Structure formats: structure tokens, C-alpha cells
Amino acid sequence: MPVRKNMKTGSEVLSDLIERKAQWATSRFARRPEGIEKPRDVFLAACTEIAAAIEPKGFRYAKSGPRLTTHRGGLTCQIKFGSSYYNVAGASVLLDPSIWITSAKFGAWLRQHCRPWFRLNDGRLVISQLGYLLQPPRYLQWNLADPAERPEIIKDVVSILDAGILPYFDQFADPRRLAHLVAERDIPRLPGLLAAAFLLFAVGADAASEAIRGLLKRHEAYRGPFTQAVAEFRHLGVPSTPQADGIRCLAALTVAFDLPAAL
Numbered sequence: 001m002p003v004r005k006n007m008k009t010g011s012e013v014l015s016d017l018i019e020r021k022a023q024w025a026t027s028r029f030a031r032r033p034e035g036i037e038k039p040r041d042v043f044l045a046a047c048t049e050i051a052a053a054i055e056p057k058g059f060r061y062a063k064s065g066p067r068l069t070t071h072r073g074g075l076t077c078q079i080k081f082g083s084s085y086y087n088v089a090g091a092s093v094l095l096d097p098s099i100w101i102t103s104a105k106f107g108a109w110l111r112q113h114c115r116p117w118f119r120l121n122d123g124r125l126v127i128s129q130l131g132y133l134l135q136p137p138r139y140l141q142w143n144l145a146d147p148a149e150r151p152e153i154i155k156d157v158v159s160i161l162d163a164g165i166l167p168y169f170d171q172f173a174d175p176r177r178l179a180h181l182v183a184e185r186d187i188p189r190l191p192g193l194l195a196a197a198f199l200l201f202a203v204g205a206d207a208a209s210e211a212i213r214g215l216l217k218r219h220e221a222y223r224g225p226f227t228q229a230v231a232e233f234r235h236l237g238v239p240s241t242p243q244a245d246g247i248r249c250l251a252a253l254t255v256a257f258d259l260p261a262a263l
Contacts, residue, residue, distance in 0.1 A: 037147075039087035046095060046144050046154055047081045053158045054079070057166060072173040074202070075103050075125065079165065093144040095157070099133060099165060099189075101126040101172060109201045117252045118197070119242040125172075125198055128189035134164050137188065175199065179207035183214040192219075193246045197253055209259045212250060226251050 044066065051061035051068055059068040059079075068079040077100070084094040107123025114121060131140025140160075142153045171187060172178055175198075181187060182195045192215040200208035216223045229251030233239065238256045243249040253259070 036090040039083070039089055039093045039145075042093045042144050042150075043081075043083045043087070043095065046150065049154050050081075050157050050161070054161055057162075070169065072101075072169050073175050073178070074105065075101050075172050077101050077169045077172065079130075079161065088145075091145055095142040095144050095153070097130040097140075097157070099126060099128050099130055099168070100124070101169070103198075106198055106201050110197065114197070114253070114256070116241060117239045117243045117256075118249060119244060120194065125194050126189050130160070130165065133168050133188050134160065175202040176207070179203050179210065183207075183210040185214075186218065191246060193250045193253070196250060200253070200257060200259075205257060205259050208253075208257070212254065212259065215250075222247055230254055 044063065047066045048061075048063075051059070051066070054068055055061050057070075059070045061068050066081050070077050080098045080100060082094075082096040082098060084092070084096070087093050102125065103123045105123070106125070107121060110118055110121040110123070129139055131138045134140065142157065144150055144153060168188075171181060178187075178195075179199050182190075182192075182199065186192070187195065192211070196208045196211040196215070199211050216226060225245075225247045229248045233252055233255040238252050239248075243252060
């Protein structure tokens, strides 16, 4: 299956990058052979075909990027198509999609209410390579260079978006439903800290508290550092510097907003 062939470990991704760099270094000054497509043309044509299949499902395609955009529950959900500087005509044309879920209003709320200790205040909720949202989570990319394989690759990408990514976006359509999901389980690539902060912004303190309780129940190793940080901040006050540690930041959120029974 194409999906298995293109799913990679971190070491495989690094190995592929080294190989592409070597190909690029030996071919960068060579004349492109007659009849061999330009990598950029191949990449953009494939993105356009993928977009044509996904756009009718509520997405808008922008060639600049390129990217597909939709909205769920006040959030901006995007499929961004990346490639590689080291593409080689006829040999390597990388398709490397990533998934973004952001909210400008959430970012503005964080900057207004959670400065300076909340470091991730640009409104992002999820930024992930596409493959990490699937099961099993692996780095997933495709090589579009071979014209004979390209139609099947495009079908493969569309199928994965339909079956895996659109339902992932749908989890964010209703913040109250998202609150129930987050209380019960981890959402792939959605950090518990951002989930709790977003639910505080979009739903309220009770939903944020439930999210934190669920996180601590699923990850007992977090409970000790979280409890300690909460006690520290209640005694000394919410920190006046950015907190790089997510658990300490979650504790600061709990104290700053006096979240009910977060413990």
C-alpha cells in the first residue's frame, strides 16, 4: 500500500534528506533533460488536484502556500502543502503536508490575560505533520517525481485527508463537545495546556478544570510537579516571566483564574 511505503521513522526521514541533498548537489548546475518536468510544476499540479477533491467539502484553496482552509467552531483549520528546497527534476519532488489549527481571537485573549507567563500566545492549538495525526503516528511524505505513480499518490493523499484529517478537524467544530472529548482522552498533537486554555477562553472555567483533571488522571507523572507548582504560585503569586515548562504554565493558569477543583 502506498501509505505504508511512505510512512517513515525519524531516522528514515533524515536518511532521505541526506540522499536528496546529495542528488541536488550533483544536479544543481546540470541542464534539465528534455521532457523532464520542473519540480515546482509537478508539486503545484498535484496540490491543485488534491484541492479539487477536497474543496467541495467546505474548504477554500489558495495557491499561495499552497493551502486548504476551512473553519470549525471559530477556529481556522488548514492543510498546508510543503515541499523541499532539495527537489531534483525527475528524481525527487517531495509532498510534505502539515496540519494547522489556529485562532486569532484565542491568541489575542492569551496575550491580554495570560502575559507574561503563557509563552505560547500566538493562537495556535495544533501544528503537526500530517502523519502524526494518523494511526500509527509516523512521519508521512510522498515523492511525486514519477508520473506513473503520481495518480495513485494523489488518490492516496485524498483518501487520508477524507478518512483521517477531516474527522480530526470535526472534533473542534463544537467547543463544548471538544470539552467532553478532552476530559476523556488525549487529542493527538493537542497539548493539554493549550486544550485547557482554549476551553477556558471558549467555554469557561468548569470545562478547563475538567480538562486539567482528565489530563492529570491519564498522566499521573504530571500530578506531583503540577501540585507543587500550584502551591508555589498560590504562595508567591503567578510568575512574572515566561514559563517554558508546560506543567508549570498549566499550574499558573489554574492559579491565575482560580479554576475550581482543578486538583
